[in-house]
Amino acid sequence: MKSKATIKDVAELAGVSIKTVSRVTNQEGSVRKATLDKVNEAIDKLNYQPNTAARNLAGSKSFALGYVYDNPNAYYVLDMQNGILEECRERGYELVIHPCSVANKSIIDELETMVKRSQLAGLIISPPLSEMPEVLTALDKLNIAYIKIISACEVSDDSSPCVYVNDRDAAFEITEHLIEQGHTKIAFLRGDECHRSSHERKLGYLQALEKHGIQPNKSYQIDGSYSFEFGVEGAKELLLNEEKPTAIFSCNDEIAAGALFAVRLNGLDVPSEMAIAGFEDSPFSRQTWPKLTTAAQPTNEIARKAASSLIQYLASQRIRKGEQQNIPHLHFRPKLVKRESTQLLTEV
Amino acid sequence: MKSKATIKDVAELAGVSIKTVSRVTNQEGSVRKATLDKVNEAIDKLNYQPNTAARNLAGSKSFALGYVYDNPNAYYVLDMQNGILEECRERGYELVIHPCSVANKSIIDELETMVKRSQLAGLIISPPLSEMPEVLTALDKLNIAYIKIISACEVSDDSSPCVYVNDRDAAFEITEHLIEQGHTKIAFLRGDECHRSSHERKLGYLQALEKHGIQPNKSYQIDGSYSFEFGVEGAKELLLNEEKPTAIFSCNDEIAAGALFAVRLNGLDVPSEMAIAGFEDSPFSRQTWPKLTTAAQPTNEIARKAASSLIQYLASQRIRKGEQQNIPHLHFRPKLVKRESTQLLTEV
DNA sequence: GTACGTAATAACAGCGTTGTCATTCGGCTT
């Protein structure tokens, strides 16, 4: 690899000192236009790429973000990852991904090791890890910057950067949509206990029922996990009710896909005999028949914005050390996507 | 972050020179047992983690692998990623992931920039990139070590590290399984042109037909892409044949899932009226009804072994510079998984 | 007990950047 060009070569070719080159690459300012052009030209000519290692070492900071997650679902993870990556590339950061398991007792140690080893500038944490107080406390203790993505409809704690995803209102909207279709016997299949989203979504469901004067029916509410299998089991159980529900709102698309299968195996038509809605707008929801009504979560955008905010936050930290600074808070609200699984009308 | 402990602190505490500590952390040998213990004790006590940046800079090498892929499918990518990561963690390497698009003309430049920026020790490349000569040539020119994962049943080129996945024989086996079930009118839905696997699998299919004296029927062979949508379209087209096939072998599970839907929409029962097989053993294949017969690709293991071989190869390169060295070649063969979509008998 | 060879250890100079601080430049005031 002829990737030899160092800052020295550039400086020499441009006829300036290495420090000036450094100023240019870091956009520090205080460089005259003429000089800047000379330097940039030299950089292009030599195809110069600053050495990350040297940069990190000398600056005793790093240009790498970490993405910490507990593999909730392949599409979500990949969407997040890609979104973060896009932002990182633009900003000249690197991404270190770190899947880990909530079940793992030593997760705190694991995170600590990771942060130290990789010299990360900051972390992006997605649920359910981002909703575990002990994890957040540990990170605070490590004194590492992070932005967490959580399910909540309002700012709950403004001391650290956060992305709020308003699952509750979106679930409310889905439930209202079902009610509009004439349903009153609406069941709910809830996802994992440890994901706040599953509770938020259920809350939205209950609020919608209440608003429309519908008595919630305990036997229509089953708790489980975010999985196809639970969808199948949960729907089967629902169908055991003497008075069967006419609609099932599933906490995510995977559950919905499972429910869909169980329902159709039972010989019921969807949506005429049973409406089914999911949540997330994952590819799943488009690969079932009929396609699933769901709530579209802009995961990729969430990821990008989260990364972007974190990077900005880090920059401001470097400048105003110690001082108070703006702590980013972002809000997202999944949007209802009406498809065939809940209504007869639409085009396919 | 009190992550202050440097090699100096450790050296001081252990009463040795920093070089000795370096020897210990790098397992260079030539350290007396007593000294080694002292040093290790100090490392533990200070919770010392070598600084990656300094390490890379001083050694002018790096401990990071890159995983380059063109997002073929979420489950595959994630399996690969996790496998590589597991190995990396054990060996103290980092992983930089790099999704990119085959369609992108400047992909070569992109790779070059990435390699330079991230100071990568080596690359792991999966299909279809690993099967594009121009990409491999570019990497050779960059003089970066890499291991490629390709679809092939025998060693084709022994000059660079390679993982061979024998799709052909696995496809042969699946086809034979269908023939054993009494099928002779077997259709084939092929995946993307640019993936060698799609051709290899088709070859296996054709070879099985030939072995059993079945005349291949051109109108039973449709080319498309690795997607659910193509599965739907392809199956529809197949059903237009006057003499319909009785079995569809789909190039992967996604296609199979699509085909399954189209077939059932057409009112045909699976497997009694139409058998359907997939390939890959992705979660898809277990979340359809009936479950899909498929070929299990040990993606996670492939990834681990690939990473492991690459790391070993890099190490041997460092030692025997210039000299001839063992170039790793690994072979994998997906295994037939019989499920309900091709046979009536089995338990659900 | 001396000499010798090898294994174990240390000293020290980089690696390619950035941070700090000193210096020079260019324009503006007087």
Add this chain to the structure above:
DNA sequence: AAGCCGAATGACAACGCTGTTATTACGTAC
């Protein structure tokens, strides 16, 4: 034209580690 000041630039010392080369310790043979 001298004096001044902020902006632009440069010199040089870190950053924490590894590679290289020099030095010391230890065991063995005579």
